[in-house]
Structures are given as C-alpha cells and as structure tokens.
Amino acid sequence: MGHESPAILERLNGWKAIAAYFGRDRTTVMRWARERNLPVRRIPGGKQGSIFALKHELALWAMHDDEVALSTTPTVGAEPADRGVTDPVRSPSPGARKQRYWAWVIAALLAIALAGLFVLITKQRLEHDRLSKGPHAEIPALALPGNPAAARDYIAARDRWARRTPQDLKAAITLFEGVIRREPTFAPAFAGLADAWLISREYDEVNEPTAYRHARYVAERALRLDSKLPAAHRALGFIDHWWNGKTPSALAHFRRALELNDADAQTHFWYANVLADTGDDTAAQREYDKARLLDPGSIVIEVEQACSQWQAGRDQLAITQLRALARRSPDDATIYNCLAWAEISRGNIRGYAQMLSKRAHLRGEKQLLQASAALDASVRRDPSQAIHVLVAEGRREIASGARRFRDTPAFFASAMGDRAALVQLMTEAVSLHEQWYSMPVTRRIAARWKGDSEVERLLAALVPKPPANANSG
The missing domain is CATH 1.25.40 (Serine Threonine Protein Phosphatase 5, Tetratricopeptide repeat)
Structure with a gap:
C-alpha cells in the first residue's frame, strides 16, 4: 500500500487554524464551508464533531474558486483579526486573480514534486542502509545453523560461554567446534569460538599466546565466510588492541561491527574497554552505558x-x-x-x-x-x-x-x-x-x-x- 507524503497531508485542526491558513476570520471560512463547499471534515463523537481540514485539499479548492480563495494569500500560524460575519470577500481585479491563480498552481505543483522527491530519497536511503549492512545486520545474534542438532549445540555453546566459568568455557569451545564440523560454512559459530577463546584467558587457565592464536584463526575464518559479520570484526578488534598492539586497526574493526549491528551489548562493552584504555573517557562511558542498557x-x-x-x-x-x-x-x-x-x-x-x-x-x-x-x-x-x-x-x-x-x-x-x-x-x-x-x-x-x-x-x-x-x- 502506498503512503502519502507527510508534507501533503499536513492537517489543520479547528476553524481557527483553517481561518489562519487563508488569513481570514472564522465566520468567513464557516460561511465558505456552507455556501462554497470548502473541504472541511468532521470527526464523529460528542455533541459537536471536531473540525479539521487538509492543506492540500484547501489549496486545490482555492485554485478552482477564483471569487473566494484566490483573493487572499494563505498564512500558516498567523492569527487573523476577527472581522465579523458581514465582512465581505474582497474581489480583486481579473488580472490580479489570474496572476494569483497561476501562483497557486505553481506552488501546488512544487509541493507535490518536493513531496515525491522526499519519499524517493527516503526509500533509497533505507534501501542503501539495508544493503550496506548485509545479511546479519538486523538480528545477527538470532542466526542459526540449518542442521537441527547443530542449532541446538550452537544455542548451548552461547549459554555456556555467557556463564564464564572454566568448566563452561571448555564446554563452549567443544560445542562450537562440533557445530563447525556439522556446518562448516556457518560463520557465527567461528565467531562464537573466537569469543570463547578470548574469554578463556581471563576465566580459565589458557595462556595468552594460545588463546589469541586460536581466536585470531577462527575469527579470520568467520570473516572470510561473511565479511559483514559483526562478531568477527569485534573479535579481531579485541585481538588487535590487546595482543597485537594495532589499536587503529582495532578501532576500525569495532566501528565496522557497530555499523553492522548497533544493538549488540558485547560489542559496545569491548569497544568501551578499548576506548578507556586509549584515554577516550567520554566515548568509553557512552559505550559502557549503551552496553548496560542492552544487557x-x-x-x-x-x-x-x-x-x-x-x-x-x-x-x-x-x-x-x-x-x-x-x-x-x-x-x-x-x-x-x-x-x-x-x-x-x-x-x-x-x-x-x-x-x-x-x-x-x-x-x-x-x-x-x-x-x-x-x-x-x-x-x-x-x-x-x-x-x-x-x-x-x-x-x-x-x-x-x-x-x-x-x-x-x-x-x-x-x-x-x-x-x-x-x-x-x-x-x-x-x-x-x-x-x-x-x-x-x-x-x-x-x-x-x-x-x-x-x-x-x-x-x-x-x-x-x-x-x-x-x-x-
């Protein structure tokens, strides 16, 4: 179903706003509604229905009623003086009416063209964002292997990783490796295995060289399978800063991960740690806060x-x-x-x-x-x-x-x-x-x-x- 542009469907609520649009008083526009079919609408309910009008309908009505609407210039937001019921509608000369008529036609056409352009640009921007973020952009954490047994083990591996005990991390590594054997092209399993190795440095007895070597290998495998996988960029960012001493590369990986998925608590968290270590306290606190809101x-x-x-x-x-x-x-x-x-x-x-x-x-x-x-x-x-x-x-x-x-x-x-x-x-x-x-x-x-x-x-x-x-x- 198509959607009208908000610019075209701008609404005026009540006689006062409609009168202000034409620069006239309320009694005049009420008379136009009775006698000249001014397009106003009523919302049912109560003793008196609420009145509103749509600007584009008023403009079209004005273009076809030389004697009435084209005698004034619409003014949005201006409060007109109350001229009373007997205030006559000013009748300009035929030449002036013709000039104003064409001014209204041009203005209406420009409004329609600009509204259409706005809709087109918005759609193109949304489509560009969708395509640029890739298949894992919306909810990458919910991706599952096609094999039911692999899917079950993948979920279990993520659970065990999140518990962070030595026993759970060993189990997570084993489960991730099993998923990879069943589904060797499922990139998130490689990224999950990288995360498990990285966490094992802190919560298990795995030494730094071993953990980083394994983590880098599987993170790079994940990125080769899916260059737009946020978790793979995140793992490589972690490794580049804390082990390789390549902080500019690390920051680039984290920024790319967040471009692909800005709703991942782990990415915001690890990015915050790097920012804090590089002395960017303001940005670090912002990322910590985002991580805590997400988790x-x-x-x-x-x-x-x-x-x-x-x-x-x-x-x-x-x-x-x-x-x-x-x-x-x-x-x-x-x-x-x-x-x-x-x-x-x-x-x-x-x-x-x-x-x-x-x-x-x-x-x-x-x-x-x-x-x-x-x-x-x-x-x-x-x-x-x-x-x-x-x-x-x-x-x-x-x-x-x-x-x-x-x-x-x-x-x-x-x-x-x-x-x-x-x-x-x-x-x-x-x-x-x-x-x-x-x-x-x-x-x-x-x-x-x-x-x-x-x-x-x-x-x-x-x-x-x-x-x-x-x-x-």
Missing part, C-alpha cells in the same frame, strides 16, 4: 566500567565502586585485578599484593598463584624491594611469550619509584619499536617523572599519536 544487570560490564574510573584518573571513585562490587560479587576475580592496579598506582605494593592474592586464589591458575606467593613473601621481608619481584615476573612473561609489551612492568616500576628499572624497560621498548597505546599507564608515568628529560624523551618515542576514535564529543 541490564551484567556484573561483568559494571565491573569494567568501575575500573574505567581509575583509567580516567578518578581513583577514589573507582576504589569505592569496586569495593562495593566486591561485597556484592566476592567471587569475581576481575574486581580484585582492578583494585590491585588502583593500589599500586598509589605506591601501595602491600595492597597490590593482597588484591593479587585474592585474584589468584579465585582463578586457581598455577602460574598466577606462584607469582602471588613470591610477591607476598617479598613484601613480608622488605616492601621496598618487592618491586623487583614484580618486574622480574614481567620479564619472565615477556621471555615466555605470555606478554608482548613492556608497558605494564614499566608502570609498576614507575609507581614504586624505581627509576633504574623504568628507564631500562623503556630503553628496551624503544629499541624494539614498541608502541604503548595504554593512556592510563603512559599518563601516570609522565606525571610521575615530569621534568625528567630522559624519561620524557623515551616516553615520547613510545607513545603514538592519539588514534582517531571518531566517537568523542
């Missing part, structure tokens, strides 16, 4: 948003919110990781060790437990020397391939005032052409060593220009 009650998102307060320099607010979250969700290891960073940024390595210990015991990861125990022992012996244990652990991670950049151990050294360790780590990073995109880290190093020419020179070589997030403001 109400998510403790995972709430924790990371609280952590982002520390990243933006609002340390006390972050600590207050994180402690409140710890009381509500005492088994969430991420809370203690965020609190650990907040503590060491204040030079409190004892507080850092306490939070690290809680996180390690909740995770149950062997290497993390060993690192925590070594730090605890060092703090008990001599807190002033405990920073060397942290720096040594960072170097061990780099040597084993579990860490790719030196910004974290450098930040720890900076926070604890160990300039020698800081300069050594920064010098190594510059020689290896590292780029440190984490603004919460580099800003605090810069503030701590302001006026130190050597640290400032090294930092200038390590910190790239701010990426164009295109989301601030």
